[in-house]
Amino acid sequence: MKSKSNHLLMVCAGILLMGLGLFLLKSTNLAAGSLRVLPYFCLGIGSGVFGHGAGELATRKAFRNNPQLQRELEIEQRDERNVAIANRAKGKAYDLMTFVFGALMVCFALMQIDLSAVLLLVFCYLLVQGSALYYRFKFEKEM
Secondary structure, three states: OOOHHHHHHHHHHHHHHHHHHHHHHHHOOOOOHHHHHHHHHHHHHHHHHHHHHHHHHHHHHHHHOOHHHHHHHHHHHHOHHHHHHHHHHHHHHHHHHHHHHHHHHHHHHHOOOOHHHHHHHHHHHHHHHHHHHHHHHHHHHHO
16 A cells, blocks of 8 residues: 555645646636646646545545455455456446547537547547557457
8 A cells, every 4th residue: 555645745736736726727817829728737637636645545544443344345346256347347338438439529520620629539539449459459469
């Protein structure tokens, strides 16, 4: 398990990023270019980092007085049946995502959304599909 100081550092970094995002949002006028998204980027990343760190701290505190409960949770998380169920759910979600994002790209193109947004979505879609092919070939060689 990671040390407590790492989680405290994540909580502090998340708060600082959220504060920076709010400060940039309220104080500056970034009307042009890609800097316009910087406050929202800081808010989003800061919220995620804060939530992860705070969740880990809460989990550590809950398990501090009950090591038996911690052992049971670790066994349940590593159980082959639960791992197989989680992997199958991820596979189904991936299959659904393939069709949903394909349809979304077509809708964006037909609605004549800004070309850069459509191309960014297409790039992300192709990145996911490419990684799926890579891992499929990798796993086929292993098995």
